[in-house]
Amino acid sequence: MPKRDFLAIPDFSRDELTALFDLAAAMKRQDYRDKPLAGKTLGMIFAKSSTRTRVSFEVGAYQLGGHALFLSARDIQLGRGEPIRDTARVLSRYLDGIMIRTFDHADVEELARFASIPVINGLTDLLHPCQILADLLTIRESLGGWEGKAIAWVGDGNNMANSWINAAGTLGFELRLACPEGYDPDPAILERNRAKAPIVLTRDPKAAVTGADVVNTDVWASMGQEAEQAERERAFQGYMVDDALMDRASRDAIFLHCLPAHRGEEVTESVIEGRRSRVFDQAENRLHAQKALMATLMGDPR
Ligand code: CP
Ligand code: NVA
Numbered sequence: 001m002p003k004r005d006f007l008a009i010p011d012f013s014r015d016e017l018t019a020l021f022d023l024a025a026a027m028k029r030q031d032y033r034d035k036p037l038a039g040k041t042l043g044m045i046f047a048k049s050s051t052r053t054r055v056s057f058e059v060g061a062y063q064l065g066g067h068a069l070f071l072s073a074r075d076i077q078l079g080r081g082e083p084i085r086d087t088a089r090v091l092s093r094y095l096d097g098i099m100i101r102t103f104d105h106a107d108v109e110e111l112a113r114f115a116s117i118p119v120i121n122g123l124t125d126l127l128h129p130c131q132i133l134a135d136l137l138t139i140r141e142s143l144g145g146w147e148g149k150a151i152a153w154v155g156d157g158n159n160m161a162n163s164w165i166n167a168a169g170t171l172g173f174e175l176r177l178a179c180p181e182g183y184d185p186d187p188a189i190l191e192r193n194r195a196k197a198p199i200v201l202t203r204d205p206k207a208a209v210t211g212a213d214v215v216n217t218d219v220w221a222s223m224g225q226e227a228e229q230a231e232r233e234r235a236f237q238g239y240m241v242d243d244a245l246m247d248r249a250s251r252d253a254i255f256l257h258c259l260p261a262h263r264g265e266e267v268t269e270s271v272i273e274g275r276r277s278r279v280f281d282q283a284e285n286r287l288h289a290q291k292a293l294m295a296t297l298m299g300d301p302r
Pocket of ligand 1: 049050051052053054131258259260
């Protein structure tokens with residue numbers, strides 16, 4: 001069997017995603033006792049900071065009987081210029097899977113091309129698909145699924161927004177994005193998925209949120225964009241998710257944020273700590289979703 005990677009949501013079909021969520025839910029219920037990673041090691045390359053991704057992958061690998069290695073990009077030879085294609089082939093001789101968090105998405109694609117073991121995208125400037133797995137699992141738990149639901153995105157057209165667009169295209173739900181001018185999602189990803197699902201882009205957060213079942217946001221300046229903080233704060237005026245905006249959503253709407261959050265910028269304290277917020281279930285679900293992902297990609301066939 002050829003190895004499989006998970007670099008973007010469309011790497012899995014709708015049926016494969018459903019199977020993944022079923023497995024993740026069984027793992028969460030503790031209805032799953034297998035150790036599909038016994039004797040196996042996941043290497044985790046980080047060129048950016050992380051709390052959730054690092055800890056959930058490491059704990060998840062351990063719970064599945066395997067082991068995870070933290071590899072700071074600064075400390076391995078990659079950080080001194082060793083080519084990605086050499087790193088990929090060397091690591092493939094030791095490891096059973098690689099998770100990588102870095103800047104340029106093309107670097108992750110190159111790593112996957114040269115690695116003979118599964119590669120998982122743990123966030124790039126373009127995409128954050130593992131987070132979307134956890135978000136969809138949270139929506140399934142809180143709302144019973146995404147069929148017939150409207151999902152709103154308020155804020156930057158960043159890696160999270162692009163991954164939501166990929167998810168809408170793959171699963172067919174309605175997605176409404178409100179992004180300030182100059183901060184739109186990736187045009188190619190938007191174009192590709194608009195043909196497959198009702199996806200709208202507006203400048204008006206109220207229009208995106210009115211009647212929505214899920215309201216999502218994220219930081220205004222992502223990792224690597226710290227120098228743009230002040231300029232972005234100006235551009236994103238009016239994009240804070242507050243109670244007045246949430247009140248426009250459907251009665252049972254939930255609020256999601258991948259975290260870390262900046263209270264008083266993209267979201268108010270009362271929304272993130274309020275009754276509609278599911279942000280800590282969402283963070284927990286990183287563990288369950290990624291365990292299902294590792295079992296699927298790296299586990300021995302049953
Ligand atoms: N949401 C998320 O990916 O968090 P970390 O940056 O802490 O991994
Ligand atoms: N958009 C954010 C997500 C962090 C998990 C970033 O890239 O920094």
